[in-house]
Every structure is written in C-alpha cells, then in structure tokens.
Amino acid sequence: MADDPIPEADREGELAHPREVYDLVGHDDAERQAGEAFAEGRMHHAWMITGPKGVGKATFAWRLARRVLGGAPTGKSPLSVGPEDTVSRRLEALSHPDFLLIRRPFDAKRGKLRAEITVDESRRAPEFFSKSASESDWRVCIVDAADEMNTNAANALLKTLEEPPAKGLLLLVVNAPGRLPTTIRSRCRRLSLRASAPDACATWLAERHGIDAEIARRCADMAGGAPGRALALSQSDAPRLKETLDGILETLPRLDSRAVGVLASETAKRDGEAVRRTLMEFLERYAHDRARAAILGGEGADRAGIWVAAGDALARLARESETLYLDPKQTTHAAFTILKEAAQAETQ
Incomplete structure (x- = not known):
C-alpha cells in the first residue's frame, strides 16, 4: 500500500522504537558513568555502546541523547528524561535540529531496507557537525x-x-564490535552493557x-537475559521455532531433510523475513554455544x-542473504x- 509506513531499520518488529522507550532495565552503572561524565564536563566525543542484541x-543511547540535548532529568537516574519533555517530543518526531540519526536506509526501488549503512548516509555526519547548534549547546548523532x-x-x-x-557527541550502537575498523574502535570510549539474569528478565x-x-x-532463556530481545521473541512464533530447531539439531551431523524443508518454506513466505532472521540468529548462537562448550569441556581449541x-x-x-537478496x-538449506x-x- 502506498500509505504504509516506511520500515525503520533500528526498530525490532512491531515493538516501540527505542526513541519511544523511557524505561531501561538494569545498566545503572553505565548510566552513572555517562551521567557523571556529562555533569562534570568530561564528555568524550564518541561512545561505542556494545552488548548482546536486545x-x-x-x-x-536515546536516553543519553535526550539528556545531553537539554532534557530535564526526572527520578533517580541521571539520564532519565520524561516523555512530556519538549526534547523528548522533538526526538520522537525526529524533528530536533541538533540531532541526527544514521541507520540503514530504505531502498524505494526494491521496497526493502538496505542491508548496510551506505556511504551517503555516513557523509551526513560531517555536514551535520559542521553546523552550529540551534536549540541546545550540543549536537548529537x-x-x-x-x-x-x-x-x-x-x-x-x-x-x-x-x-x-x-x-559534538557521536553515539555508536554496536552489536558486533569486531566488524568495525580498529581506527574507529580506538577513537571511541567503550561502554559495555550486559544482560541481566534470565530469571530477572x-x-x-x-x-x-x-x-x-x-x-x-522460555523467551528470557532464548534471549540470554536481554530484555528487549526477550520481549520481541515473546511476541513472535520464536518459542515454536526454537523447539523445532532443537529437534533438528540434536541429531547432527544427520539432518531431517523434511523438517529443514518445512522451515525453508516458512522463510520464503511473504511474511517470512522475520522467521528467517530469527532462524539465522538461533543457528549462529547455536554454533557459538558449541564453541564455548568445547572450550569449557576441555575438548581443545581445534x-x-x-x-x-x-x-x-x-x-x-x-x-549476504540481505545484501545480495539471496x-x-x-x-x-545452506x-x-x-x-x-x-x-x-568435529567427529573426524
């Protein structure tokens, strides 16, 4: 439909966008670090915020942006700014002149989000920071x-x-730091966020x-205690998908070709993109869990x-499945x- 909203690369499914979320589960120490740096005038120009997905x-990042751009703090948290604050409303509308958001753009020709952040998107940052702030002392990207x-x-x-x-403040949200060039990582202050215990989640x-x-x-376990990811999984068919996957993977290296074929067909449906992404995420995590188990079990580095x-x-x-539209x-199957x-x- 022509009036359908354009999908946002930094939104998880149908969940609220992070700019509309005002509560943060845990991470009190990280908030204290950033809050003190801002209050004491020691704000590093670039922060790399890392941690598990969700x-x-x-x-x-959005909490810090609200505070730096002049939002009035509320409650006990140094970064807590309420949704009724003028800065919060401007950021929700993506209309604050001293703020820039860079994310994977929408490809109108293909009707899909691009699989990468393009150079044209990144070039907006130098231009943005070359201008003076309009409504606050800072500019945030x-x-x-x-x-x-x-x-x-x-x-x-x-x-x-x-x-x-x-x-000028640059906030990099990073899922896999190793994919960033060393030249970028070395110029950022790193702030690592850790997941809470699955029970707490x-x-x-x-x-x-x-x-x-x-x-x-079940969703908290699947997400490793990451609250946002657990919430997204709870509102999808992920528990059933995980149960099916466990049944297939427990027989490795033998595979049930019929069961794999059923899953493959699900990913090819019109609404199967979310299934494919969740499936690939589960499979990648399975491989990393096997690697961790081999080390902890004394099975050797090989x-x-x-x-x-x-x-x-x-x-x-x-x-590549997104970049090349495989x-x-x-x-x-691959x-x-x-x-x-x-x-x-492993058995050889």
Missing part, C-alpha cells in the same frame, strides 16, 4: 547499528572521529508486559575453532549445511 543499547556500515561508510564516519567537533516480562510466566521464562568458523560463516551468510530457501559439515568435522 540488551538495551539503543534505549541507552546516533548510528544504529554502526557495525552495519560498509567500508566506505565507515571511512566517511572516521573523518568526524579524527577531527571531533566541540560540543522473565520476571520483568511477566510483571511489566503481562506475558505468561512459562513463555516469559574443536572450538570448528564451531567458531561455523558461526562466522553463518553470520556472513545472513549478511533466495530464502537456499539460504536456509545454513544447515554449514552446521552439518561442522558436526562432521
């Missing part, structure tokens, strides 16, 4: 997620980091969002390396083949 990185920049985009952003503007899902206790527990390589291959396949069915070959290599 842990609250983007929510944290959020890049979400910075590890989705292609090489040219990363190089364009590096210019801003090499010559940081006065009263499950309690939050049940009490704050009214989710059934058993579903909350076995762990097999699964690390499999996880990297799955991550690469997931990116066939969803073929992508799904993903399971990667795991099958890893399991076979």
Whole structure:
C-alpha cells in the first residue's frame, strides 16, 4: 500500500522504537558513568555502546541523547528524561535540529531496507557537525547499528572521529564490535552493557508486559537475559521455532531433510523475513554455544575453532542473504549445511 509506513531499520518488529522507550532495565552503572561524565564536563566525543542484541543499547543511547540535548532529568537516574519533555517530543518526531540519526536506509526501488549503512548516509555526519547548534549547546548523532556500515561508510564516519567537533557527541550502537575498523574502535570510549539474569528478565516480562510466566521464562532463556530481545521473541512464533530447531539439531551431523524443508518454506513466505532472521540468529548462537562448550569441556581449541568458523560463516551468510537478496530457501538449506559439515568435522 502506498500509505504504509516506511520500515525503520533500528526498530525490532512491531515493538516501540527505542526513541519511544523511557524505561531501561538494569545498566545503572553505565548510566552513572555517562551521567557523571556529562555533569562534570568530561564528555568524550564518541561512545561505542556494545552488548548482546536486545540488551538495551539503543534505549541507552536515546536516553543519553535526550539528556545531553537539554532534557530535564526526572527520578533517580541521571539520564532519565520524561516523555512530556519538549526534547523528548522533538526526538520522537525526529524533528530536533541538533540531532541526527544514521541507520540503514530504505531502498524505494526494491521496497526493502538496505542491508548496510551506505556511504551517503555516513557523509551526513560531517555536514551535520559542521553546523552550529540551534536549540541546545550540543549536537548529537546516533548510528544504529554502526557495525552495519560498509567500508566506505565507515571511512566517511572516521573523518568526524579524527577531527571531533566541540560540543559534538557521536553515539555508536554496536552489536558486533569486531566488524568495525580498529581506527574507529580506538577513537571511541567503550561502554559495555550486559544482560541481566534470565530469571530477572522473565520476571520483568511477566510483571511489566503481562506475558505468561512459562513463555516469559522460555523467551528470557532464548534471549540470554536481554530484555528487549526477550520481549520481541515473546511476541513472535520464536518459542515454536526454537523447539523445532532443537529437534533438528540434536541429531547432527544427520539432518531431517523434511523438517529443514518445512522451515525453508516458512522463510520464503511473504511474511517470512522475520522467521528467517530469527532462524539465522538461533543457528549462529547455536554454533557459538558449541564453541564455548568445547572450550569449557576441555575438548581443545581445534574443536572450538570448528564451531567458531561455523558461526562466522553463518553470520556472513545472513549478511549476504540481505545484501545480495539471496533466495530464502537456499539460504536456509545452506545454513544447515554449514552446521552439518561442522558436526562432521568435529567427529573426524
């Protein structure tokens, strides 16, 4: 439909966008660090906010942006600004003149989000920071997620980091720091957000969002305690998908081709993109869990390396499936083949 809203790359499914979220689960120490740096005039020009997917990185970045742009603090948290504040309303509307958001753009020709942050997007940052602030003392730019920049985009952003503007703040939301060039990582102050215990996350899902206790527990476990990811999973068919996956993966290196075919067909449906992304995320995490188990079980670096390589291959396949618009069915079969070959290599 022509009047359908344009999808936002930094929004998780149908959940509220981070700019509309005003509560943050945990991360009191991170808020204290950033709040003290701002209050004491020690604000670093660039922060790299890292942590598991759904842990609250983007929510944290928007909280910090509201405060730096002049939002009045409320409550006990140094970064807490209420939704009725003028700064909050302007940021929700993406109309604040001293704020810039860089994210994967929408490709109107293909009717899909681009798989990478392009160089044209990143070039907006130097231009933005070259101007004087209009309504506040600061200018703030959020890049979400910075590890989705292609090489040219990363190089364009590096210019801003090499010559940081006065009263300019760059907030990089990063899921996989290793995908960013060292030249960018070395110029940022890193703030790592950690997931809460799955039990605490499950309690939050049940009490704050009214989710059934058993579903909350399963989603919290699947998300590793990351609240945003757990909430997204609870509002999808992820529990059933995970149960199906567990049944397929427990027989590796043997695969149930029929079950894999059913999953592949689901990813190829008109609304199957969310299923494909969740599936690839689960498979990549499975490979990394196998690598971790090999190390902890004393099975040696070679076995762990097999699964690390499999996880990297799955991550690469997931990116290429979006960048090159690969066939969803073929992508799904290729993903399971990667795991099958890893399991076979482990037994040799």
